[in-house]
Amino acid sequence: MDYYGCSRTKRRRIKAKAAEHLQMLEDLHAKNQVSSNLECVTELNSQIPSEQWDTQTQACWSESGQESDSGMFFSDSSEELNLDGSAERTNPFNDLKRKLAYWAPNHNISQSALSELLHILVQSELDLPRDPRTLLSTLTTCDVNDIGDGSYYHFRVSNAIISLLSHESDPSTDTLTLCVNIDGLPLFRSSKMELWPILAKIEELPRSNVIIIGLYAGPTKPNSVEDYLYDFIKDLKVVTNEGLHYNGKHYNIALPDAFICDAPARAFLKCTKGHSGYNSCERCTEHGIRMDNKVVFPDLKAPVRTDEQFTDMIDEEHHHGVSPLQELGIGMVSSFVLDCMHLVCLGNVRKLVSLWIKGPLRCRISATTMSIISNHLKSIRKHLPSNFSRKPRFLMEYGQWKATEFRQFLLYMGPAVLQGRLPTRLYNNFMLLSVAMRILLSPALCSEYCDYADKLLKCYVTNFVKIYGSEHVVYNTHNLIHLADDERKFGALDSVSCFPFENYLGTLKRLVRRPQNPLQ
Ligand SMILES: [Zn+2]
Known part of the structure; x- marks a missing residue:
């Protein structure tokens, strides 16, 4: 029945x-x-x-x-x-x-x-x-290239840009600059199959959609970065040399200005040491030290890395190969954004909440305080404007929070629900991060107060060492001291974050119906 x-x-x-x-x-x-x-x-x-x-x-x-x-x-x-x-x-x-x-x-x-x-x-x-x-005009065959254990399909840069331009009503600019995003996406819980799309946005059209340039599917991440990027780099050279015509107008295509990726993807593309390596900081030459089975970076005054030093491989310990992207002549240090979605929301804010809940006793909050904070968060739910994509959840559920929930907590709810509940020095330290990020994410505030935000972030990391201990100043915490440099180059950090790409990855994942031939 x-x-x-x-x-x-x-x-x-x-x-x-x-x-x-x-x-x-x-x-x-x-x-x-x-x-x-x-x-x-x-x-x-x-x-x-x-x-x-x-x-x-x-x-x-x-x-x-x-x-x-x-x-x-x-x-x-x-x-x-x-x-x-x-x-x-x-x-x-x-x-x-x-x-x-x-x-x-x-x-x-x-x-x-x-x-x-x-x-x-x-x-x-x-x-x-x-x-x-x-x-659905489902194709019976699809011409994909085999790369290592996986396969790759290249959509072409020009096709992707034209599909975007067809949405726009005659863009005022005739030069288009790509912001590229590359990240891995696990497809199924029951298998190791991953998608590695090459996505992009046009810097001059900040409200435009994400476009797809290439797509790799395989049981792990691509074995060879040279093979994975071969079609993309070759195609990019042609389109940047020749430009493209669309709707009676010639567009110049500039080389990608920003690569917006998480730390493992940046290390993969740049052929550098991963974020757990001793010389892994992409912006300074600090040599990390091992504490508590982690590599930490407590020194904040190491000399900065430059694009020229990267190309000349001055710090041999930082590299494990030559990146194919160097052929393009882009800034291999300055063009790789320290994405605030991964670095701040999923990195530092999650770390703070975990330290309050299960960190050292000197910074842990009681179960009663946690319950009061959670109830306050719950009471906010019914008054939350629809602009917020998610309702706040209990503090102890932070393991399931999405990046956008950590962002909401840092910028909006945290300053209110933690006041008077967190010990003063912990609260003041949290507020340093909250105010600094509010400035760096806001187009109205970032250019005027960028230096101030820079000082707040350095102050946050210095106090963080004193409050939580050097053993917690890992790659993500250390990199906060370099975050203001990205604002100086790209403007408000929201314009170069992974958030729009992450939404697109969700759409892409839903399009895969079966484990067999996910790329097709
Ligand atoms: Zn550094």
């Missing part, structure tokens, strides 16, 4: 969703406001990571477009960016197909649920395919 009950409920839900979409389509037609084909194609780009989008769209461009300086064909007209051709554009069923093909992966609808929906719609005499693979 349960089975049939569930089945009926599922069917009702699918029917209701289908009716909702049909109604939406009818309304759109009635008002003659059907979205342009360009919108459909560019939306598909962000949802369909296979070459299905890539090749079909490019084919349409090639048929009707004009040759650009770089030898690639791009259309000047949004009308021609049509997956099905103009003859079919007026057919409402083709619009329905397109909408469904977009809707299904966007809402993570399973193949079986989509198949059931199509059968229902076909029975209602709608002209739709019965097989979800036909609707």
